[in-house]
Structure formats: C-alpha cells, structure tokens
Amino acid sequence: MEKKKLKTMTLDQMKDKHIGKVGTEKRDKYEFDLQLEILGETIKSVRKERNLTQEQLGSLIGVQKSQISKLERNTKNVTIETILKVFKALKTNVKLSVQMNEFDFEIA
C-alpha cells in the first residue's frame, strides 16, 4: 500500500472529469443488482475515473494487466475476495444489500 514517490492527482485533472463540483461535494456512486456482467463494467468505469490503466491497477493489486482485462470483460465468474481486492485498490467502498421480497415463500 505504501509507495515512495506519490503523485497526487491534481485538481485540474479532476475538473476535467467532474465539472463544477469539487472534493467531498461530488461522490460517484454506482448501485446495481448483483450481476456478473455489470460488475466488470463497474470495475472498468471506476478505474477510468481513477485515471488508471489496467497495468497500473494491476500493479496495485499485484497482478498482470491481462488479469484486470479479464475481470473487466468477465469471461469468468468472480470470487468475493477478488472483488474486495480490486475495489480496495481503487479506494472504493463496496456494500451489499439484501432485500427479502415478500412473505409468499413456499416450500414443497
């Protein structure tokens, strides 16, 4: 997690992406039904917002860029551990909400 030379993202770089709103004001939030397909897209879009290449994200986690590519295009299923690892590296919080539909549950 700790690196020697830190290059903090400049405000100008930020302005390019988030016009007007600054700092704590603007907080991007993605919410969606848990699906494999969407998850990959989300990783990609968060990574983009962090202005990272697949290679950079990979090195934060300790994997090759090809691995990131695979996760983003999810050709495969994913484990929770991987999800946590990726979003932690992206300094992004992940919440899971579980909502029971109705009381009409029935058993055989």
Place this chain on the structure above:
Amino acid sequence: MEKKKLKTMTLDQMKDKHIGKVGTEKRDKYEFDLQLEILGETIKSVRKERNLTQEQLGSLIGVQKSQISKLERNTKNVTIETILKVFKALKTNVKLSVQMNEFDFEIA
C-alpha cells in the same frame, strides 16, 4: 422451482416473527459492507426467516445440507454465482453498491 404440494407460510407463522406489521408493510432488509464473515450469517438469517432448514434450502438449489452449512459458516471464499444462486432460492434480492471515497487517489 415448481413443486407439486405447496405449503404457503401461514400468517400466524409470520406474526411470530414480525410482530404487528403485516405483508408488504414489513420488508426485511440487510445492508452491510461486503465481507465474507457477514455474508454467511446473512444467508443463515434469511434462511431462518424463510423458515427453511439447511436441507430444504439445499434441495431448492440442488446441493446437500452440508454445503449450505459450509456457506453459512463460510470456511471458504465464495463466488458471485453462488451468492446469486442462494439468494435467488431464498427469493431475496441482492444489490451491490459501489461508492468512491475521495479524490485523493494517488499512484506511485
């Protein structure tokens, strides 16, 4: 998914668990940071609320009760596919929300 003899959960059974509130009024919702430990507990608590045994839940999915036990006590990591399968059987909706912390992202 389709079974011959359906035994719908009676309202009385429900009242035991959800005092006062009836039907669509009361909807249980669990929300938590995505963590392995909590997830297992959640499966268990939703299953209990559905008044199912591990064996019954297992048969809905097509696995043995021992497998459900392991998921609930999660001795292991879990894949998204498994999460989806379990909660679908429990007629429970699963949402994932992803929130970016700040703009203070830094790269080496």
Place this chain on the structure above:
DNA sequence: TAAAAAGTTGATATATATGGAAACTTTTCG
C-alpha cells in the same frame, strides 16, 4: 430422556477461478 431432526465436520473428487507469459489487436498521439 430417548429418538428424530437439524446442523457440523473431515476426507475426497472435480470444476473452475486466479494468474503469468507472450503474441496479438486497438487506441492514442507525436
């Protein structure tokens, strides 16, 4: 309190998620 039901654990087999390496394609930019 004994039997039945529910849940746990360990051994084991199999499927598949993770990951690297390298070649390849696509995008970016001088």
Place this chain on the structure above:
DNA sequence: CGAAAAGTTTCCATATATATCAACTTTTTA
C-alpha cells in the same frame, strides 16, 4: 502515418471453490 501505449486473447499452471458422502455433534420434541 508510424510508433508507443493500452487493452485483449490464448495457452497454460496452480490454487481453491463447489460438492458429495458419511460419520459425528447439537438441538428439538414427543
């Protein structure tokens, strides 16, 4: 356009998640 950077894909190895079965422990209930 042509080179560099970024992203993708294929082949492959390895770790591990899924799952069963059977024996065991714990809980429930008649």
